[in-house]
Amino acid sequence: MRVPAEWYLVVALMLFVIGATGLLIRRNILVMFMCVELMLNAVNLTFVTFSRTLNDISGQATVFFVLVVAAAEVVVGLGIIVAIFRRRAEATADDVHILKG
Amino acid sequence: MRGADLVAALHVAFRLVAYNGVNSPHSEHLQAPADWAVFLVGGAFILAGALGVVTLRNPVHCALFLVITLFGVAIELIDLNADFLAAVQIIVYAGAIVILFLFVIMFLGVDRKEPVAAERFPLQRPLALLLGLGVFILILVLTAVPGNWTTGAHSLSGSLGSPASPTGGAQGDVARLGQAIYTRYLLPFEMTSALLVIAIVAAVVLARTRHRVAGELSSEEQAAIRQAGGASAEVTR
Numbered sequence: 315m316r317v318p319a320e321w322y323l324v325v326a327l328m329l330f331v332i333g334a335t336g337l338l339i340r341r342n343i344l345v346m347f348m349c350v351e352l353m354l355n356a357v358n359l360t361f362v363t364f365s366r367t368l369n370d371i372s373g374q375a376t377v378f379f380v381l382v383v384a385a386a387e388v389v390v391g392l393g394i395i396v397a398i399f400r401r402r403a404e405a406t407a408d409d410v411h412i413l414k415g
Numbered sequence: 416m417r418g419a420d421l422v423a424a425l426h427v428a429f430r431l432v433a434y435n436g437v438n439s440p441h442s443e444h445l446q447a448p449a450d451w452a453v454f455l456v457g458g459a460f461i462l463a464g465a466l467g468v469v470t471l472r473n474p475v476h477c478a479l480f481l482v483i484t485l486f487g488v489a490i491e492l493i494d495l496n497a498d499f500l501a502a503v504q505i506i507v508y509a510g511a512i513v514i515l516f517l518f519v520i521m522f523l524g525v526d527r528k529e530p531v532a533a534e535r536f537p538l539q540r541p542l543a544l545l546l547g548l549g550v551f552i553l554i555l556v557l558t559a560v561p562g563n564w565t566t567g568a569h570s571l572s573g574s575l576g577s578p579a580s581p582t583g584g585a586q587g588d589v590a591r592l593g594q595a596i597y598t599r600y601l602l603p604f605e606m607t608s609a610l611l612v613i614a615i616v617a618a619v620v621l622a623r624t625r626h627r628v629a630g631e632l633s634s635e636e637q638a639a640i641r642q643a644g645g646a647s648a649e650v651t652r
Binding site: 316317321322323325327328329330331332333334335336338339340341342344345347348349351352355358359362363365366371372374375377378379381382383384385386387388389390392393394395396397399 | 447450451454457458461462465466468469474477478481484485488491492494495496497499500503504507508511512515516519520522523539540542543544546547548550551554555558588591592594595596599600603604607610611613614615617618620621622
């Protein structure tokens with residue numbers, strides 16, 4: 315007997331909640347970005363778990379696309395962060411509350 | 416012969432350890448504890464890494480704990496028979512994304528600690544914890560809603576290994592995943608290439624230092640340059 319799917323879902327739930335809480339708590343933009351990655355990984359884990367439960371490969375295909383989108387998102391997000399930091403050397407989200415060019 | 420006995424015993428032990436019950440009926444009872452052990456180790460990695468990312472103050476440490484979480488997720492994916500995704504998880508996330516994070520952290524020199532005293536919004540921390548707890552309870556409630564998760568015909572681009580076989584096929588689900596991506600999901604797959612190209616162009620545009628010729632400057636900027644006596648035709652923003 316394998317590990318039941320519920321246990322994976324519990325781990326994914328805890329990972330998602332930790333990521334969401336971290337996103338709200340932290341104000342360093344880079345760390346907030348990492349928390350978004352945590353939430354993405356939680357959802358990926360859920361997809362793969364249901365892929366196994368439903369005996370359907372589509373969940374894994376979806377995770378594949380989520381990985382690609384996450385990579386693109388990190389590239390663009392870090393580009394934006396570098397562009398912000400070039401103007402002002404502050405690391406918190408509160409310091410960029412004015413979106414002025 | 417003592418030597419032959421020893422070789423036979425070693426062979427049996429090797430089969431028990433290496434094949435883990437796939438070929439040998441003697442070790443069927445090892446299957447479930449091994450699965451649970453893999454699951455628990457992966458879950459411990461995931462949660463420890465996630466807590467580290469959220470709680471540690473140095474962004475470099477956060478990035479390294481993120482690696483631990485991603486590695487734990489890869490372990491769980493292997494446990495779920497998603498071998499290809501586990502490999503991609505290691506290569507893309509741990510190999511590319513975290514390196515990108517670390518590169519930006521070191522490039523910008525922001526690897527200093529977050530100031531704790533300068534709280535602009537003092538209620539942020541308790542409110543965030545409350546909201547996180549709310550999300551937790553919300554998801555728990557949503558999962559307890561009666562009804563079938565699996566109603567409606569989900570697409571069947573290819574079934575996974577039958578649950579009866581412990582390994583789900585010799586090569587995992589790589590072949591079926593490839594079949595699904597290159598047939599049913601061919602258009603989304605091609606779109607991801609366009610997405611990646613767009614992301615690369617966007618990153619270059621965002622990170623580029625812009626050089627503007629004098630004609631592109633606003634009249635005030637031109638006046639300022641003239642006032643400063645600068646004859647430079649190029650201004651770096």
